[in-house]
């Protein structure tokens with residue numbers, strides 16, 4: 001591509017699930033387009049996740065409408081590699097025009113003509129429209145409180161693959177969303193002494209009354225919630241499909257041998273301090289869990305469904321010692337902690353997209369993915385249109401909307417008045 005100039009109507013950047021969904025809808029609407037991916041299709045699922053990860057949702061749910069995981073039972077949880085293979089097969093199914101190994105380095109709006117000039121690692125492209133499908137989780141975030149002490153091994157959950165990569169000794173896992181709880185569990189089962197720092201979280205039941213929580217969120221309209229409840233922006237969700245799928249239960253983790261601690265506050269001279277919020281965070285997680293059971297019971301009663309009762313789902317283990325008498329300060333060396341895993345989430349990176357559509361915090365300004373810079377679109381972002389937006393099933397619907405907008409814009413531009421016809 002280096003010496004030739006490519007012109008295309010729509011350029012999609014990124015070939016994860018968002019880019020693949022975008023390409024499918026653009027193809028269906030006859031929009032000429034090209035997808036550029038710096039690595040491989042669904043790279044995040046190949047190398048950006050730990051070895052044992054399985055999808056958080058069962059395969060009947062965590063998929064696109066056009067293709068089932070035919071080799072798996074509907075209630076199974078696909079391995080990360082199987083998910084990657086799924087998107088590769090999906091792209092092949094409709095011959096998605098994807099070029100891999102091409103990095104999009106810079107996008108600028110043309111000043112003297114419509115469209116955008118795109119600099120890539122393989123030449124320059126002119127496009128009328130650009131869709132950023134570069135993912136909700138681009139840059140691992142480690143908070144500034146991380147100790148500068150080089151004797152401790154520190155990695156982000158994005159760099160965690162398996163227990164063998166860590167040095168001998170105990171581990172502090174910071175963050176108890178889906179990644180943190182699963183990694184802490186795996187490390188404890190591998191024989192490590194694990195401390196898990198638990199902040200605010202939701203923890204839906206894995207399943208209740210013979211229905212997975214993905215089903216409950218669907219029928220209760222919770223995947224479709226359009227706005228995050230104010231003040232809950234930092235509330236992570238702790239779910240897991242590991243070992244056939246079980247409800248995340250912090251008291252159960254403690255019983256197993258994981259030491260729970262509150263939110264990690266600071267590191268000073270080898271001593272880490274934790275907030276005194278552990279019991280409160282666990283209780284709030286319980287309340288979230290129980291509220292879903294209540295909503296499910298009410299739904300069953302209202303609709304007269306014949307689903308078996310499950311009173312034992314309301315049984316809670318007693319609070320473990322680490323919750324009733326929480327550790328607020330810990331000397332890392334004395335505790336034998338030699339590594340820290342930061343399961344503290346990700347940020348976006350749009351440094352390559354040099355157009356006027358970001359607010360003062362660098363967040364994209366858009367409505368359901370249609371940016372206020374004409375011709376620029378986003379897909380795959382959390383809460384792009386609803387709670388489900390950054391998940392496998394949700395992005396497909398957002399991509400459909402964005403592709404529809406692009407097709408409509410093309411129709412306007414194709415209009416010719418009588419003197420032009």
Ligand SMILES: Cc1cc2nc3c(=O)[nH]c(=O)nc-3n(C[C@H](O)[C@H](O)[C@H](O)COP(=O)(O)OP(=O)(O)OC[C@H]3O[C@@H](n4cnc5c(N)ncnc54)[C@H](O)[C@@H]3O)c2cc1C
Pocket residue numbers: 013014015016017018019036037038039040041042043044045049054055056057062102103104105133134135136137179352379380381390391392393395
């Ligand atoms: C640990 C973990 C587990 C998850 N499990 C589930 C789950 O079970 N079910 C579920 O529904 N969701 C899950 N998610 C959420 C979500 O489905 C994934 O994050 C998914 O990878 C997002 O897909 P995406 O296409 O939006 O972004 P990505 O998969 O991140 O794809 C973006 C692509 O863009 C490419 N790219 C970025 N910048 C450029 C550039 N400048 N030029 C060219 N290419 C570029 C990247 O290489 C990447 O391949 C999980 C997320 C995490 C972190």
